[in-house]
Amino acid sequence: MRVMAQMSMIMNLDKCIGCHTCSVTCKQAWTNRTGVEYVWFNNVETRPGVGYPRGYEDQEKWGGGWVRTKRGRLKLRSGGRLAKLSRIFSNPKLPGIHDYYEPWTYDYDMLINAPRTAHTPVARPKSLLTGEDMKISWSANWDDNLGGSLETMQDDPILTKMSEEVQAEFEKAFMFYLPRICEHCLNPSCVASCPSGAMYKREEDGIVLVDQDQCRGWRMCVSGCPYKKVYFNHRTGKAEKCTFCYPRIEVGLPTVCSETCVGRLRYLGLVLYDADRVSEAASVEDDKALLQAQRDIILDPHDPAVIEGARAGGIPEDWIEAAQRSPIWKLMQYEVALPLHPEYRTMPMVWYIPPLSPVVDVVTGSGNDGEDARTLFAAIDKLRIPIGYLAELFTAGDVAPVDASLRRLAAMRSYMRGVSIDDVRDERIANAVGMTGTEIEEMYRLLAIAKYEERYVIPSAHTEQAHALEEMACSLDFEGGPGMGGAGPFGSSSGPSVPVAVENFHILADRQTADRPSTPGRVNLLNWDGNGDADGLFPPTGMTEVRTPGKPGKRKEDG
Amino acid sequence: MTALQIILWVAVPYAAISVFIVGHIWRYRYDKFGWTTRSSQTYENRLLRWGSPMFHLGILMVIAGHAVGLLIPREWLYAVGVNEEIYHFGATTLGSFAAALTLAGLAILIYRRRTVGPVFLATTVMDKVMYVFLAAALGFGTAATVVYQVFGGGFHYRETISPWIRSILIFQPDVTLMEGVPLLFQLHVLSAWALFALWPFTRLVHVFSAPIGYLFRPYIVYRSRDANREPAPRAADGTRCSSPTRSDCAACRAQLRVTNRTGTVR
Ligand code: HEM
Ligand code: SF4
Ligand code: SF4
Numbered sequence: 001m002r003v004m005a006q007m008s009m010i011m012n013l014d015k016c017i018g019c020h021t022c023s024v025t026c027k028q029a030w031t032n033r034t035g036v037e038y039v040w041f042n043n044v045e046t047r048p049g050v051g052y053p054r055g056y057e058d059q060e061k062w063g064g065g066w067v068r069t070k071r072g073r074l075k076l077r078s079g080g081r082l083a084k085l086s087r088i089f090s091n092p093k094l095p096g097i098h099d100y101y102e103p104w105t106y107d108y109d110m111l112i113n114a115p116r117t118a119h120t121p122v123a124r125p126k127s128l129l130t131g132e133d134m135k136i137s138w139s140a141n142w143d144d145n146l147g148g149s150l151e152t153m154q155d156d157p158i159l160t161k162m163s164e165e166v167q168a169e170f171e172k173a174f175m176f177y178l179p180r181i182c183e184h185c186l187n188p189s190c191v192a193s194c195p196s197g198a199m200y201k202r203e204e205d206g207i208v209l210v211d212q213d214q215c216r217g218w219r220m221c222v223s224g225c226p227y228k229k230v231y232f233n234h235r236t237g238k239a240e241k242c243t244f245c246y247p248r249i250e251v252g253l254p255t256v257c258s259e260t261c262v263g264r265l266r267y268l269g270l271v272l273y274d275a276d277r278v279s280e281a282a283s284v285e286d287d288k289a290l291l292q293a294q295r296d297i298i299l300d301p302h303d304p305a306v307i308e309g310a311r312a313g314g315i316p317e318d319w320i321e322a323a324q325r326s327p328i329w330k331l332m333q334y335e336v337a338l339p340l341h342p343e344y345r346t347m348p349m350v351w352y353i354p355p356l357s358p359v360v361d362v363v364t365g366s367g368n369d370g371e372d373a374r375t376l377f378a379a380i381d382k383l384r385i386p387i388g389y390l391a392e393l394f395t396a397g398d399v400a401p402v403d404a405s406l407r408r409l410a411a412m413r414s415y416m417r418g419v420s421i422d423d424v425r426d427e428r429i430a431n432a433v434g435m436t437g438t439e440i441e442e443m444y445r446l447l448a449i450a451k452y453e454e455r456y457v458i459p460s461a462h463t464e465q466a467h468a469l470e471e472m473a474c475s476l477d478f479e480g481g482p483g484m485g486g487a488g489p490f491g492s493s494s495g496p497s498v499p500v501a502v503e504n505f506h507i508l509a510d511r512q513t514a515d516r517p518s519t520p521g522r523v524n525l526l527n528w529d530g531n532g533d534a535d536g537l538f539p540p541t542g543m544t545e546v547r548t549p550g551k552p553g554k555r556k557e558d559g
Numbered sequence: 560m561t562a563l564q565i566i567l568w569v570a571v572p573y574a575a576i577s578v579f580i581v582g583h584i585w586r587y588r589y590d591k592f593g594w595t596t597r598s599s600q601t602y603e604n605r606l607l608r609w610g611s612p613m614f615h616l617g618i619l620m621v622i623a624g625h626a627v628g629l630l631i632p633r634e635w636l637y638a639v640g641v642n643e644e645i646y647h648f649g650a651t652t653l654g655s656f657a658a659a660l661t662l663a664g665l666a667i668l669i670y671r672r673r674t675v676g677p678v679f680l681a682t683t684v685m686d687k688v689m690y691v692f693l694a695a696a697l698g699f700g701t702a703a704t705v706v707y708q709v710f711g712g713g714f715h716y717r718e719t720i721s722p723w724i725r726s727i728l729i730f731q732p733d734v735t736l737m738e739g740v741p742l743l744f745q746l747h748v749l750s751a752w753a754l755f756a757l758w759p760f761t762r763l764v765h766v767f768s769a770p771i772g773y774l775f776r777p778y779i780v781y782r783s784r785d786a787n788r789e790p791a792p793r794a795a796d797g798t799r800c801s802s803p804t805r806s807d808c809a810a811c812r813a814q815l816r817v818t819n820r821t822g823t824v825r
Contacts, residue, residue: 029810031810036809081774085770085773085774088770089614090600090604090611090612091600092608094600094604095601096600096602097602129602129676129677130676130677130680131676131680132676187779188779191778191780192779195773196770196772196773197770199780202783202784203782203783203784204784212808212809213592213594213806214806215595216594216595216768217597217765218596218598218770219598219600232601234599234601234677234681235681236592236809237597237598238809240809243807243808246807246808247808
């Protein structure tokens with residue numbers, strides 16, 4: 001047994017209202033830069049729907065994740081090391097930018113500086129790739145709230161697995177939101193696909209990262225990830241991905257998406273797992289056994305042997321204690337949380353509590369009591385559509401664990417209604433789903449009213465500096481930062497005082513062609529267009545000299 | 560031995576080699592973040608799917624051929640049974656094939672660079688300069704081969720250019736060897752030196768990162784949080800970011816650029 005700690009997340013899908021706040025705050029914090037305009041480390045997709053990038057779940061097409069060979073070993077679906085290298089000159093599985101969407105901005109300048117005309121000037125959409133006018137025809141959530149879904153639904157890889165009758169019925173039956181970030185997998189196929197070894201899993205907390213200085217732009221990780229959560233920065237030529245907001249996590253703060261989640265549906269915490277058994281668990285034969293296999297390698301943080309192993313593995317005391325208080329561990333214990341697509345065999349560590357609401361809605365809609373345990377249980381069974389769909393998402397098609405999870409959620413509703421309305425604690429409801437009343441009440445507390453400290457149990461990192469430091473430079477809210485509404489360093493990749501929210505087409509066009517040094521006092525000659533001296537190539541002549549920042553370009557100041 | 564000869568066949572090679580070596584060290588130390596293929600595949604794949612593998616396969620064959628023809632003395636090859644006929648036949652057929660593949664691939668790549676909107680927009684001046692010299696070196700080389708080796712009587716570069724290259728590499732330059740070398744070969748050699756001098760400042764640096772290590776490492780890489788610790792940049796108010804591993808944070812990499820430009824970081 002080799003005990004390792006993993007920082008994980010669970011999202012309670014019943015509570016997601018699809019407001020995209022998480023996506024927007026994440027974008028403002030991390031991907032509000034040229035080259036990653038099309039990138040959403042956190043995206044929220046409406047299911048049924050095609051997702052982002054379009055149809056990413058179709059691994060026949062994209063070749064992400066692992067497969068089990070006949071001899072019982074794991075192999076990258078798109079080929080092993082030699083196969084990868086032989087296809088390095090052009091990666092046949094790489095999504096093109098149009099599989100995400102073509103990023104655009106508007107020619108806002110027109111609104112202010114247009115000459116007098118008979119008609120009101122319009123800010124035309126301009127492609128950020130070509131600078132030309134473009135017709136916006138897709139984005140990261142184009143089919144939001146089932147918009148246009150009759151046209152695109154045949155592209156939902158999950159729905160195509162189901163019968164036609166189900167397909168036709170789905171719009172009447174259900175809809176829910178699926179927020180997605182990188183899964184920070186225990187067996188990450190992105191890391192395994194990276195030819196230069198720039199991607200790695202952090203020993204301490206399992207966060208999966210790309211070393212920006214070692215990435216050489218071979219772009220194999222992008223196709224290697226079955227969730228398509230590694231993105232290619234088309235300006236810098238490097239891969240980027242969700243970092244689990246590690247600068248925040250290290251000082252004990254939740255990720256930006258969790259912190260800002262309107263539904264307060266995200267839980268953060270540690271789990272301990274047995275690193276020695278990861279590949280064994282990931283290579284069990286039956287896809288449907290993967291969920292149990294993954295549950296089995298997650299260790300009980302109260303077990304003395306596990307604590308002993310954790311200490312031996314150098315996990316500090318306060319981390320062990322945090323793992324014991326972890327909401328993730330608890331929700332996994334209740335068996336209400338399920339991983340997304342375990343059949344990709346990457347052992348994903350962002351889990352979901354499947355939504356019960358479509359069932360409740362249908363029951364209530366049919367004039368029955370949506371919180372009566374018996375009607376609900378029966379309805380869960382009868383509503384094959386959502387449960388089959390959910391099973392394709394969370395359990396490789398096995399309805400039993402989804403059914404069990406939904407039953408527990410249904411039981412919790414009925415039981416708690418008994419408590420709050422009739423003041424009775426009906427143990428039979430709890431027992432029917434294999435729990436006790438006390439357990440149900442604890443679960444209810446965690447799911448319904450848990451406060452900040454209970455939802456986010458994050459021990460800070462043990463670096464010498466960490467204690468002395470406040471979370472400053474990497475949060476949103478330092479002076480002039482994007483969070484302050486000013487021109488923040490995150491907002492752009494060159495030139496200061498570019499208003500973050502104002503994506504003026506001309507500024508962007510300038511920015512794209514401008515030279516910009518990549519490291520302080522240093523110059524990236526790749527981007528030097530040969531005009532004048534490259535910034536940072538020579539030391540400044542005098543200490544008092546004021547550097548003219550960037551190229552002024554064609555930008556028009558008003559005032 | 561004229562001054563011009565010394566400049567062309569001694570000064571130029573050594574200057575190019577020095578720039579090549581020092582340039583790579585400088586670039587690696589100061590611009591790791593810029594060290595990438597800068598793949599443009601996300602923009603366009605229809606042409607790249609053909610052009611890039613053709614070009615790369617071709618150029619790798621060309622490089623291998625050059626290594627054999629230039630660096631290995633022909634007496635050594637004789638010793639292992641590769642006589643003049645076999646060599647000439649092999650070099651000319653394989654060489655022509657590789658050259659055709661490379662040039663066709665290059666043509667597709669350049670056509671793509673020019674005509675595909677997003678790719679053209681992402682093309683830097685260094686890219687353009689690089690392509691000029693790359694095309695020149697390849698063009699002159701192919702022309703020389705076609706004129707002298709395929710249709711001509713065959714020029715014995717293994718008695719002239721090859722020993723000259725080796726004389727450069729062992730620091731005993733022998734200029735006289737280059738006397739009488741046909742103009743096309745001379746142009747080929749000179750454009751290649753220019754390309755070498757440019758190399759460290761272009762995307763061609765990616766060649767030195769060819770990921771051979773991938774074949775031998777375990778799939779999953781673990782690294783300690785503290786492994787690539789480097790001092791974090793200071794924010795405008797002088798505080799440091801808490802995270803020691805800045806190179807993992809693309810946003811911070813971008814921030815580094817900006818703080819550098821505005822001069823808030825000293
Ligand atoms: C040794 C192994 C090499 C590997 C693994 C390699 C790999 C790559 C990759 C992945 C790209 C990006 C293609 C894309 O997606 O846009 C690329 C581009 C390029 N490589 Fe290589 N390369 C190698 C050697 C070379 C050599 C020896 C040369 C020439 C001397 C070369 C010249 C180029 C050029 C000119 C491009 C830019 C193509 C374009 O987009 O216009 N490469 N290489
Ligand atoms: S979900 Fe994250 S950790 Fe898992 S393979 Fe994709 S990028 Fe890697
Ligand atoms: S912020 Fe929360 S409620 Fe809103 S879309 Fe994101 S996960 Fe759902």
